[in-house]
Amino acid sequence: MxxxxxxxxxxxxxxxxxxxxxxxxxxxxxxxxxxxxxxxxxxxxxxxxxxxxxxxxxxxxxxxxxxxxxxxxxxxxxxxxxxxxxxxxxxxxxxxxxxxxxxxxxxxxxxxxxxxxxxxxxxxxxxxxxxxxxxxxxxxxxxxxxxxxxxxxxxxxxxxxxxxxxxxxxxxxxxxxxxxxxxxxxxxxxxxxxxxxxxxxxxxxxxxxxxxxxxxxxxxxxxxxxxxxxxxxxxxxxxxxxxxTVIHNSIPESVKRTLKKTENSRVFRVEVKGEVASEPIVHQLMKNHEVEMNILFANMTEIQETTLVIMYMQFDGEASAIERTLQFLNEKGAGIEEVVE
Known part of the structure; x- marks a missing residue:
């Protein structure tokens, strides 16, 4: 009502x-x-x-x-x-x-x-x-x-x-x-x-x-x-x-200054929440996907008794391998946004 x-x-x-x-x-x-x-x-x-x-x-x-x-x-x-x-x-x-x-x-x-x-x-x-x-x-x-x-x-x-x-x-x-x-x-x-x-x-x-x-x-x-x-x-x-003011949700400037990118590297903002946030997603990515992965920044907070995790991740690999990695994250219900600078 x-x-x-x-x-x-x-x-x-x-x-x-x-x-x-x-x-x-x-x-x-x-x-x-x-x-x-x-x-x-x-x-x-x-x-x-x-x-x-x-x-x-x-x-x-x-x-x-x-x-x-x-x-x-x-x-x-x-x-x-x-x-x-x-x-x-x-x-x-x-x-x-x-x-x-x-x-x-x-x-x-x-x-x-x-x-x-x-x-x-x-x-x-x-x-x-x-x-x-x-x-x-x-x-x-x-x-x-x-x-x-x-x-x-x-x-x-x-x-x-x-x-x-x-x-x-x-x-x-x-x-x-x-x-x-x-x-x-x-x-x-x-x-x-x-x-x-x-x-x-x-x-x-x-x-x-x-x-x-x-x-x-x-x-x-x-x-x-x-x-x-x-x-x-x-x-x-x-x-x-x-x-x-309550959630640090962007890549620190010090990290940006030292970030090394190649032709095959892409950076994504990845958000997971709820029960998915407690799953070993990063471990599964490293174990099952042919990409090099670098976590540039991560933050976890609780809002309305729900866990929210925000990560900035750099993937380095063949385009097809990165797409399979993104598909895996999508299937897990993660929010994904590519960071273009």
Missing amino acids: TMIEMKRVYKTYKRKNVATEALKGIDLEIQEGDIFGVIGYSGAGKSTLVRLVNYLERPTSGQVIVDGQVLNDLSDSQLRAMKKQIGMIFQHFNLLESKTVFDNVAIPLVLSKKPKDEMKKRVMELLDFVGLSDKARSYPKELSGGQKQRVGIARALASNPKILLCDEATSALDPQTTQSILQLLKRVNKEYNITIMLITHEMSVIREVCNRVAVMEAGEIIEQGSVLDVFGHPKYPTTKNFVK
């Missing part, structure tokens, strides 16, 4: 007769249960995009559809009801310093006029879920950054939302705390079956928790798909630059 959909969405800001296009023809689908990451550099349009989902911003044109409802067509009262199904956590926590942790988490329930007994039960259940049941009477100034973000997550979950929006939710945290918050978001997704839309400029965050990703540049989505596919086959320079 599609939980969030955008159809040809444009957003233009006008100030002093100067128009700025923040979003340009966005088409996007996020399925129920996804942890969907949106990544891009500053000014790419990420935050504008996420603010359209809960209608903090309205599109200049195009449709925003949430849980089957076209937000453009809803009345103000219908929008208020819809927004209760959408929680949001922020980069800088947005907690009220004058209120206790308990009272901060309870804010959505107070606004919904829930009975006190029901409210207390729900708040304590959520504080236990995020590991802060002993901090109910503490104030935000007494908490660490990670604890503050856990309070923010508990508050966002208070009204039992179907969707959780995360706008740079970990960028103010240190790496160890970031890891713990990402693991908590995974639990939220799994145990509450909440669809998560996560905005970030950190590819490591995408790798850690997301199953799908969209890459933004200058108000457009330039690339989207499963995290495994986008990491394995980045097509655009921006995506390649992001992927390089």
